[in-house]
Amino acid sequence: MQNRVAKIPSILAGDFNGKPSDKSMELLDQTGWETLEKKDPKNAATYPSRTPKTEIDFFVIKNFPKVDVAHDVIEEKVASDH
DSSP states (O other): OHHHHTTSOEEEEEEOSSOTTSHHHHHHHHTTOEEOOBSSGGGOOOBSSSSOOBOOEEEEEESOOOOOOOBOOOOOTTOOOO
């Protein structure tokens, strides 16, 4: 049973409070998670919301077939989950 659960496609998304180079993101990468790339890397910054300078919000996936996926950061300065 545990082996079957380990292969279920999973999505983890949100505010990770860390940059792509942080240890937490590295740990996800080392354990089989794939961080999805932003459609426009120049527009990837999400923090602080009024003047974004740092990328801290991510979608990471595990156990998905290889497909082309793109996502965008919406330019909305007052949108925040805080």
